[in-house]
Amino acid sequence: MKAAVSLLRNHFGFARLHVKSASLEKYRFDPLRRGHALEAIIPSYQNEYYHPKCRFIQYIRAGDTCKRLAMVSENGCKMIELSSMTCASPDMLQFIQQRYCMESLLESSQFMEVTDVLNDLRLLPPIDAPGKIIGVATNYYDTCEERKQKVPKNPEFFVKFNTSVTGALDNIRAHHIAKASSLQYLSDTRIDYGCQLAVVIGTKCRNVPRPSAMGCVFGYTIAQDITARDWNVLLGGQTLLGKSLDTFCPLGSVIVHKSHVPDVNNLWIKTHVNGEERQNSNTRNMIFKIDTLIHQLSQFMTLCPGDIILTGTPAGIGAHRSPSCFLKPGDLLESEIQKLGKMRNKVINPYA
Known part of the structure; x- marks a missing residue:
């Protein structure tokens, strides 16, 4: 039994990789x-x-x-x-x-x-069992403009469980439970995307001053914050359920050490769905920079090596397009951040 995955060699650290039978x-x-x-x-x-x-x-x-x-x-x-x-x-x-x-x-x-x-x-995935995956909502200026919201004064955090992690070429499963069964007027699942710069923590830290925060970083990778909007929004804010389904956190394919990313606050970030550009922004548009996020989080909890901070997604997610445009089985989701690489995930039926 042999199945292949072809990954074209490119600037972002990807190589032609294939799958052969193995117990995974x-x-x-x-x-x-x-x-x-x-x-x-x-x-x-x-x-x-x-x-x-x-x-x-x-x-x-x-x-x-x-x-x-x-x-x-x-x-x-x-x-x-x-x-x-x-x-x-x-x-x-x-x-x-x-x-x-x-x-x-x-x-x-x-x-x-x-x-x-x-x-x-x-x-x-470059790290398959992070202790914590912590995301920040509405952290790009262009996202505020798109949603016609005021710029937040403080970051708002959410979590994803590590069982949601999957690889840079693995499939995203369109779980049937992603559709809220009590909402009979919904004919399809409302699965959304959001490319994010992911920060990988390198040292155990607590109460970190902002000037020292970047010293706690090991490196960076790409993440997709896949969200079942039915549960995340329409049922009164079941954020944890909407974001933590299996395969809802593609990562990778590489972790790039911070020494190879001299200016993490000036990287372009893009998302394509079926070849159509959906997101095109730059990390300089982040409202709360990485040092601020680490400083704030470390006031409340101990951050440990391998913990991942998702730094927010720019404008262009499906829920805020006109009309709304969510992921469905058969869609091909491509995520890319300058210097960090590129992911390619196919959305499939959960029973495929």
């Missing part, structure tokens, strides 16, 4: 069905960076069940498997807790074996 149930990822291959991801542009940097992926080799950790080059052609060549843990969360010096790791990588990214790797 322990990671909560369904193997793709025979002959159900996704199409190639179209790159935004090419570059000439070939040496692996601190851009981390988790994967499984074909026919294997062991999770592995690697650094990949910016064009996705080359990799260094850290879990077999260093003392690095094969699990990204544990690797973050090991607190490797990135400068030393990069220097050492010059003497490590660099291999081609093979066609038989199963790409996993």
Whole structure:
């Protein structure tokens, strides 16, 4: 049994990756069905960076069940498997807790074996079991304009459970329960999207002053905040239920260390649905910057290595388009953030 996923090599750290039979149930990822291959991801542009940097992926080799950790080059052609060549843990969360010096790791990588990214790797989310996933609502100026709302004075937070995490090429399941059965006038589920810059916490921290907050960051990745609007809005605000269904938090495919993102507050962010551009903004439009979010959250709770903060989504989500335009089975959702990569998720029937 063999099913393939083709991921075109591009500037954002993706490589041509394929799925071969492996027991993945322990990671909560369904193997793709025979002959159900996704199409190639179209790159935004090419570059000439070939040496692996601190851009981390988790994967499984074909026919294997062991999770592995690697650094990949910016064009996705080359990799260094850290879990077999260093003392690095094969699990990204544990690797973050090991607190490797990135400068030393990069220097050492010059003497490590660099291999081609093979066609038989199963790409996993870059971190598959974060302790906390905390999102912030209405955190872009263009979102306020779109909704005709006042700019909030303080961030409003919500949570998603880690069982909602899925990979950069995995399917999003249009769960039937996403449609509120008591709302008989709704003929379809109202599943919405929202591309977000995701911050990965690197150190355990509490009561962090704002000037020190960025020192608590390990790196960045891409997330899609998938939401069942039926439950999130129409039934009196069941935000937790509407955001935490299985597969409702695609992540990846790489975690890019903060040293490779010199200006995180100036990255373009885009979403396409079936090739149509839905979101096109820049992280400079965030109302509450990352240091503010970490500072505020750490006043109430301890942030731990591997925790993820979703920093908000810009204008263009389906609920606020005219007319509204929600996701349905068969749709192809593409999410992209400058320097961080690109995801490609297909929406499917939950029983497909």
